[in-house]
Amino acid sequence: MCSRRNAVVASVDLDNLKVVKGEDSLSVYTFNTHTAKHYFCSKCGIYTHHQRRSNPHEYGVNISCVEGVKIEDYQHIGYLDGRDDHPADRA
Structure with missing residues (x-):
């Protein structure tokens, strides 16, 4: 994943994510x-x-997309920088 994306990402189970507005505007890509x-x-x-x-x-x-969330509140949490190996690729 490109380090320039600069997203603040939180994990959630598939069943626990609900898009409440704008789902018809979403597009998807894979690589x-x-x-x-x-x-x-x-x-x-x-x-x-x-x-x-x-x-x-x-x-x-991307919690930056969640209304009312301030990413400044999460600066103390560790992160992946997008430059190092993906966790699934680590031996």
Whole structure:
């Protein structure tokens, strides 16, 4: 995943994510192994969420897209920088 995406991502089980507005504007893409499904707004291009490759039963959700969430509140949490290996590729 490109390090320039700069999303703040939280994990959620597939059954626990509900898109309440704008689902008709979402588009999806896949690449490489085509296991992960990456969703983005077809109007503005923002990444909203993806079905994970490392755990296909889980979504990664860009919390920057969640109304009322301030990403500054999460700066203390560790992160993947997008430059190092994907967790599923580590031996």
